[in-house]
Amino acid sequence: MSHFQINLHEAIYSLSDALDLVGVTHIHHGKRVAFMAAECGKYLNWPRPQLDELFQAAILHDCGVSKTAVHAKLAQLEWELEGEHCDIGASLLASCALLRGLAPIVRHHHTHWSALQQLDLPPELKLAANCIYLVDRVDILTLKFVTSGTDILLGKDDIREQIHQHRG
Ligand SMILES: [Fe+2]
Ligand SMILES: [Fe+2]
Numbered sequence: 001m002s003h004f005q006i007n008l009h010e011a012i013y014s015l016s017d018a019l020d021l022v023g024v025t026h027i028h029h030g031k032r033v034a035f036m037a038a039e040c041g042k043y044l045n046w047p048r049p050q051l052d053e054l055f056q057a058a059i060l061h062d063c064g065v066s067k068t069a070v071h072a073k074l075a076q077l078e079w080e081l082e083g084e085h086c087d088i089g090a091s092l093l094a095s096c097a098l099l100r101g102l103a104p105i106v107r108h109h110h111t112h113w114s115a116l117q118q119l120d121l122p123p124e125l126k127l128a129a130n131c132i133y134l135v136d137r138v139d140i141l142t143l144k145f146v147t148s149g150t151d152i153l154l155g156k157d158d159i160r161e162q163i164h165q166h167r168g
Pocket of ligand 2: 029033061062136
């Protein structure tokens with residue numbers, strides 16, 4: 001039997017690079033979501049292991065998307081019906097022993113808090129999934145500024161207001 005030594009962080013980053021090649025209109029989405037989610041976790045004083053898990057789940061959160069057409073649908077704020085990529089992503093992660101723990105977070109990264117809080121899951125997992133959902137939508141809202149070459153900071157109040165309207 002062969003044995004391999006891998007650096008898990010590098011392997012996850014490589015997977016994220018591969019994902020960037022799928023959503024050609026939305027490059028580095030996973031990395032931006034991961035960095036924003038980690039900043040939220042730091043603000044909330046989450047412990048290091050929880051932050052690591054959040055970052056890893058966030059950087060791979062759309063690993064169930066394999067079509068550019070699905071990426072295009074994801075780039076709409078009100079889009080919520082394409083839950084298939086959450087289940088596919090969770091199944092892919094669950095098939096790998098090193099990434100299995102990220103699967104439930106990825107499965108629920110588009111589950112509304114109203115439904116998520118009813119589920120029998122650990123509270124840290126629900127918060128991680130909902131944190132990714134939040135910053136994922138923030139990243140979608142910044143897209144129009146990025147693509148038009150406008151400074152994102154000019155839109156921060158508008159983005160904050162739109163996110164606030166979807167609270168709860
Ligand atoms: Fe997604
Ligand atoms: Fe996403």
